[in-house]
Amino acid sequence: MVAGHLGVGRAGEEMARAYLQAKGFTIVSTNWRSRKGELDIVCTAKELILFVEVKTRSGTKQGLPGEALNEKKQKRLIKAASSYLSQNRLWGRPCRFDFIAVYFEDKGCALEHIIDVIQFPQAVGRGYSNWQPW
Numbered sequence: 001m002v003a004g005h006l007g008v009g010r011a012g013e014e015m016a017r018a019y020l021q022a023k024g025f026t027i028v029s030t031n032w033r034s035r036k037g038e039l040d041i042v043c044t045a046k047e048l049i050l051f052v053e054v055k056t057r058s059g060t061k062q063g064l065p066g067e068a069l070n071e072k073k074q075k076r077l078i079k080a081a082s083s084y085l086s087q088n089r090l091w092g093r094p095c096r097f098d099f100i101a102v103y104f105e106d107k108g109c110a111l112e113h114i115i116d117v118i119q120f121p122q123a124v125g126r127g128y129s130n131w132q133p134w
Contacts, residue, residue, distance in 0.1 A: 012056025012102035013040060019100070019111055025050060034087070037080030049095045051081045053117070058104040069099055074118050 017027055025043040032039045041052040055068050077097060085091050097118035103110045 008058045008104060009054075009056050011104070013054050015102050015109065015111060016052065016054045016100040017041060019113070020050075020052065029084075032080075032084060034080060034083040036083040037076040039077070039080050039084060042084060047093055049085075049090060049093050050098055051077065051084075051095065052098045052100055053077060054100045054102065056102040056104065069117065077118065 013030065017030065020041065020043055021027060025045050027041065027043045028049075029042040030040065032042055039051050040054045041050075043050045043052065053069060053073075081095065081097070085093075085095070096116050099114040099117040101112040101114070103112075
C-alpha cells in the first residue's frame with residue numbers, strides 16, 4: 001500500500017506531465033535518478049531541455065510547495081541536471097529549470113507553473129558559466 005503523501009505526490013506529477021504535454025512539451029523522462037540526485041520531469045520543446053521540479057500539497061501543514069525549493073534543493077537539482085546532460089551528451093542544448101506547484105483542496109486542485117525558477121550562477125555561487133545560461 002502506498003503512503004498517502006506518496007499517492008498525492010504521484011497524482012501531482014501526473015497532473016504536471018499532462019499540463020506540460022498540453023503546452024506542447026515532449027516528456028523524455030520522469031523520476032530520473034543518478035548518484036547526483038533526482039529530476040522529477042525532463043521534457044523537450046524543439047532544442048530546449050526543460051528540467052521540472054514538481055511539489056504537491058494537499059494542505060498547508062508542510063508549508064507551501066515553493067518553500068521546498070530552497071538553495072540546497074536548487075544545488076541538488078543543478079547537479080542532477082549536469083549529470084543528465086553528461087550521460088546523454090546534451091551539453092550544447094539550451095536548458096531551463098521550471099517549477100510546478102500542485103495544490104489539492106476540498107474544491108478541486110490548482111496548478112501553478114513558474115518558468116526559469118533557478119538562475120545557475122546565483123544558485124551555485126559562481127560567476128558566468130560558459131556552457132549554460134542558467
